């Protein structure tokens with residue numbers, strides 16, 4: 001629970017496309033878990049990557065959520081409005097001597113699964129003046145990474161205990177991209193550390209979680225609880241995504257899609273004929289433990 005003692009969940013779509021069935025599953029799981037636990041549920045639009053943004057996607061996402069019967073608490077959060085907060089986080093991390101500039105290009109890293117630390121400076125303290133200069137530039141030839149060591153442990157509510165040993169496998173995350181944009185890891189960590197108590201999202205993001213927790217810890221913040229739910233895949237077995245042009249949610253088919261999403265989450269079936277009826281029953285019947293069973297099964 002957060003400082004006010006209340007569950008605070010969120011759904012955080014990127015406006016790189018319209019919502020598809022996989023988005024419905026993630027939105028449903030985070031919504032049901034929040035509401036079942038008498039919590040609040042926020043919608044945050046992760047619009048920190050203008051080059052990848054699809055024109056009209058934000059309006060379409062809001063429209064789809066509304067038609068499918070989602071009701072969010074508080075105002076929509078727009079990451080694009082929060083540059084000052086991300087910038088302040090970078091200042092704090094630099095003051096803690098954790099940042100460094102990295103000039104590696106994709107080709108340098110092709111042979112590695114994790115960033116092997118090529119640009120880690122001999123002295124992090126003396127690297128900070130370059131970092132501060134870099135923060136004042138727009139696009140530049142370097143990105144900014146955070147030195148990450150030690151072991152991150154967390155217990156995922158669906159996957160159980162997870163441990164990442166950054167001493168054994170260094171993998172310093174990029175916080176500021178070469179094009180001058182804040183990275184997803186930074187923005188997501190800063191926003192989720194700002195009072196979110198539960199992050200329920202697709203298991204395709206499980207690998208990003210240790211980095212996000214490391215960033216939160218370096219900022220002296222408490223990480224939320226995580227539950228990574230099974231992602232929806234297409235007939236070809238690949239994750240449904242905006243990039244692979246998964247079918248946009250069809251409002252005419254809302255009732256059937258709500259039922260399919262509920263079944264995908266391993267929840268016990270029930271009958272309903274309106275979205276309102278669905279949500280009333282879904283919130284009270286929701287069982288996160290069934291999602292775990294769906295994963296194991």
Ligand code: GLU
Nearest residue numbers: 012013014046188201205
């Ligand atoms: N914005 C990210 C996406 O749409 C998800 C963020 C998250 O849930 O952490 O893939």
